[in-house]
Amino acid sequence: MANNEHIEFLLSNIGKLEKLVAAVRETEVCPDSFFNQSFDLAHTILNGLCKWEAVRLEALHRQMEEHRKRLQAVAVVSPPAPLPVPTLVASDFRKAFSLNDRFLFRRELFGGNEERMSKAIAALNELPSYEESIAYLREELKWDTDNEAVTAFITLLEKRFL
Helix, strand or coil, X not given: CCHHHHHHHHHHHHHHHHHHHHHCCCCCCCCHHHHHHHHHHHHHHHHHHHHHHHHHHHHHXXXXXHHHHHHHHHCCCCCCCCCXXXXXXXXXHHHHCCHHHHHHXXXXXXXXXXXXXXXXXXXXXXXXXXHHHHHHHHHHHCCCCCCHHHHHHHHHHHHHHC
C-alpha cells in the first residue's frame, strides 16, 4: 500500500470510531456493543499503523542497503603512508645559503661584517639541535625575530635539521 492508501484506511476507521462515539454522547448508558465495536475499530487502527510502520522500515532498510552497496563500490583504498626519508644534518650550514642569501644576511644581520657572520655560522655548525641553535641566536646574537631577514635565516636553519 502506498502512503495515501494507508492514510485513507486510517482516516476511514477513525471516522467510523468518531461516529460511534458521537452516537453515544447523549445517552445515559452505553450499550455493550459500543465497547466491542470501539475496541475492534481501535484494534484495526493500531494494526493499520503497525503495518504502515513495517512497510516504512522495510523501505528504509532497502535504502540503507543500497547506500551501503554504493559506498562499497566507490570505497577508495588509501595508499600506505610513505616511509620517512632519513635526513642528515647538513655538515656546513653555510652551504644552505644562496649567493643572494649570503649578501642579504651579511648586510642585514651582521652589519656587513664577514668575520662576525663566519663566527656565527661556525658556532651554529657545532650545535647538535635546532633548539640549541635558536637559543644561540636569541642569547648570543639577540636578533629581532620579526625581522624578515632573521625569519629567512631561521627558515634555512630549520631545513638544516629536518
